[in-house]
Amino acid sequence: MDWLNTDWLNAAWWGTADHDVARFVLQRGIAAVYVIAFVSGALQFPALLGERGLLPVPRYLARAARTPGPTLFRWRYSDALLRTVAWSGAALAATVVLGLPQQGPAWLPMLVFLALWLLYMSMVNVGQVFYGFGWEILLLEAGFLAAFLGSDQTTTPVITLWLFRWLLFRLEFGAGMIKMRGDRVWRDLTALYYHHETQPMPNPLSWWFHHLPKPLHKVEVLGNHVAQLFMPFLLFAPQPVATWAAVVVIATQLWLVFSGNFAWLNALTLVIAFSAVGDSVLAGLLPGVPVSADTHAALGTPAWFAAVVLAMGLLMLVLSWWPLKNLISREQAMNASFNRWRLANAYGAFGSITRERYEVVVEGWDGHRWLEYGFRGKPGDPARMPRQFAPYHLRLDWLMWFLALGQPGMHWFIPFLNKLLVADRATLKLLRHDPFGGRPPEQVRARVFAYRYTSWREWRHSGDWWVREPMGDLVPPMSRAS
Template identity: 75%
Template sequence: MDWFGMDWFASADFGLARFVLQRGIAAIFVIAFVSSALQFPALLGEHGLLPVPRYLARVVRPPGPTLFAWRYTDRLLRSVAWTGVVVGLAVVAGLPQRGPAWVPMAAFLAMWLLYMSIVNVGQVFYGFGWEILLLEAGFLAAFLGSDQTTTPAITIFAFRWLVFRLEFGAGLIKLRGDPVWRDLTALYYHHETQPMPNPLSWWFHHLPKPLHRAEVLGNHFVQLVVPFFLFAPQPTATVAAAIIIVTQCWLVMSGNFAWLNAITIVAAFSGVAAHWPPEQGGTGMPAWFAVVVLAMGILVAVLSWWPLRNLFSRSQVMNGSFNRWRLANAYGAFGSITRERYEVVVEGTAGDPEAGDWREYGFRGKPGEPGRRPRQFAPYHLRLDWLMWFLALGSPGLNWFVPFLNKLLDADPATLRLLRRDPFNGQPPAWVRARIFSYRYSTWRERRDSGDWWVREPLGDFVPPMSRGQ
C-alpha cells in the first residue's frame, strides 16, 4: 500500500543523490573492511601489538556494541571483515536495491553493525574521526529506500545535517584552535607537516604564499558559510553541494586522509537534486517504511542536541561520539597545525650495535628515505603509518610501539607485511632502535641538485638499541 507518495515526504528528484549515497558509502565500507581484514590481526589480533582478548579482559565493557564482546579470534575477525566486503560489493553492484526497501536496509544495517564491532575493539588504531563518520553515514543509508520506492526526504536532510556538522564543526575548530587559521598562514606549514603527504604535496607546499592565504580564506568560506545553503531551496542547495565537492577534490589532490574526503564527497551529493538514472525510482512508499523513516528522523533529531550544543561550546570536542551507537557525532579536523615535522625512523642491525651497520625499515606511507617520493594511498587507510605520525608528535604510544619493536626482533611475518621494506629479508636482526629526525621539504634547488623530496636531520634516540628479551 503506497500511502506516502507526497513530495513533502519523498521525491524522485533525489534519485541521483540516492544512487551515489548508496553505492559510494558501500564502496567505502568495502575499503574499510578490506583494511581491517589485512591489518587488524597484526595490529590487534590474538598475537598483535594490542591484543583484543587482553583488552576485553581489562575493560568493564567496550565503548559500544561489538560481536567480539563474547569471543574474539582472528578467524572470527576475518569472517566479519570479508562478510562486510561481500555485502558492500553487492550494494555497489545495485543488487539489494532491486528488491523491496527492507533489503538494502538490512544490507546497510549489517555493514554498520559489523564494522561497529571492529571499531569498538580497535582501540587507538581505530580512534580516527572517519571511522565514526562511516558508521553514521552507513546507518543513515539504511533508510534511503530501494528502486521500488521514491527517496525519503527525511533521510536526505539527515545526510545534509551530517555534512553540515562535518564541515561547520571543522571550520569552528580551526578558528578556535590555532591562530594560523585566523591570520591565514596555516598552509605555510600544513602540506609539509600533515600526517601522510601524497605525490603532489611537495608541489602544493611550494605554491606562492599569497595563494596559500587565499586557500585558507576560501576554506573558511566553504566550511563556515556554504553548509547553511545545503538547506536552501533548489538550485541553491545543489550549488552549495558542488562547492563542497570541488573543495574536497582539491584536498584529495594534496594529501592522504584515508576515506575522509571520499565520504564527504559522497555525503555532499545529498544536496544535489536530479532524477537520475531515469529508469530508477518507484512511485510512492510502503506505510511500514515511512513509519520507520519517521522514527529514524525523530531519533536523529533527539540525538542531535549533543553535537549541536558542542558546536557552540568553547571547549568544542573534535571527532567524538555522545552515545554508544556512534550516531549524531561531533566532527572536526586540524584544530591545530604543526609547525615542524618530526619522524620516528626505525632501524635494525645484525651485528654489534656500536659498529654502526644500521639498516632502515621502510614504511608504506609515512616519509622515510629522503629520496622516496610520497605515494598515494587514500582512500585506503594505513593505520600503523598514521600512528607513527602521532608518535613523533609525542602522543603516548609505547604501549604498542615497544611491542612493535619486539615483533621486528622476532621477524614476525604478520608485522613485516605491514611494512614496505624489511632490510633483513625475513631474518631477525640482533638489535633494533628508533631515532627521531626533523624533516622538511627540499627546496626547488635542493630537489634539482639531489633528487630528494626531503631534507632530514637526526635529533637523537627515541628508543635506544634493544635486543630480544630487553
C-alpha cells in the first residue's frame, strides 16, 4: 500500500483544498438537518407510531414479513428505546454542527455520520406512511456520503464531492422531468396560478406569492425549468461554471423556502448544492472567504481512508444504474429507493398540481355545539395567518393534506379520531389547540371544506386569509360507544 502514500494521493483527481467551504457547509449543514429530524422524531414518533400510537410499530413488525430496510427495532421496539435513539442521534449530530469530530482523524466524523445514517434509517424503515416522504431518503443518502468527506486533517476527496453533485443532479433533474412528464400546467407555465394556494402547507408569505401578477408566475415556472432541467448538467462543468450553476440552484431553493413549508427538503438541497462551489470562485463574490495558495494541496490522506473512499465510490457507481435508468424512463418513479440501504435513490416532487384546495376539519361535540380542533401547520381557522415551520416537519399536518386529496388514510385517521374521543394526551400534544382543554368530547366528526385565498379586497375588509365552504362529511359523528 506504499503507493497510496505518494504524490498519487496529492493529485488533483483525488483531493482539493479548493472545496474547504464546501466540506464545511456539507458536514455542518447535513448534521443540522439530522438534529431537526431526530428532535422531530423524539417529539412526534411515539404519538404517531409508538406502542400506543396511531400505527403502532410493534403491530407493524408483527405482521410484516420484511421491513423495507435494516432497523434496530426489528427485534424489539419500545417508546423508551425510540427516544434513546432519537435524542442520541440529535446529540451526535450536534457535535458535528459544532465541528468537534472534524478536529480529529478522518475515521471520527466517518463513524459519527455512519451512526446518524443507521440510527435514522432505523426510524424511517418502521415509520410507515408517516415517514414516506422523499426528504427522508434524501437525508439518509446525504448522511451516508457525508461520512466520506474526511476531517480537517485530510484533503476533501473529489470522489465524494462528485457523488454529492450526482445526488443533486438526480434531485433537481428528476424533479424537472417528473413535472414535464406530468401535469400540462408545467408545460404551459401556469402551474403557479394554483400552487401557492394548494400546496400542502402554506407559510406566511404564500398568500402574497399567490397574488403576484400572472405573467410573473409564468416567469417563475420558466425559471424553475431552467434551474431543474438545464443547470444540473453544468454542475459537472469546470469552475467557475459549476459554482454559478450551484448559485442558481441555491437561489431557487431560497425562493421555495420563502414561499412554502416543505420540511427540510429545500434547506438540505441548498446545502448539497455547495458541493459544486469552489473556494476561489466564492472568494471573488465574498472577499472574506479564505483561499488556499495551492488548490490541489493535500493535508495528508491516510491509505486506509483512500481505499475506503474508492470502495464507496465504486459501490455508488454500481448502484447508480437504477436511478439513471429511472430518469430516462417514461414510467419515471418519484421518491423511490432501489435497495434496502436507501442509497442512490430517485427523487422528484409535484408531478401534478391540484387546482382546488380541500381541507379536513375535525370537530368535537360538547353537548351543545361543535368545536373545532386546531392544527399547528395546516389551514384551519380562516382568520389565522399561515405559520412558518420548515425545516421542522409536521407529519400529522402533511398527512391531513393527502387525506383531503382523497388518498387512502383511514387506517390512521380513524385511530386518530378515537384518540381524540378519549382525550389522549400524547395525541393532543400534536395539535395547536384543544377546544376541550384536555377533557374528552362526547362525539367527534370530520368534515371537508373547500378553501381558497381571500382576494385583496376581502383581506382588507375582513382580515381573513382564507374563505372556506363546507362540502360534506368525511366521517360522520362518532362516539366512544360507536
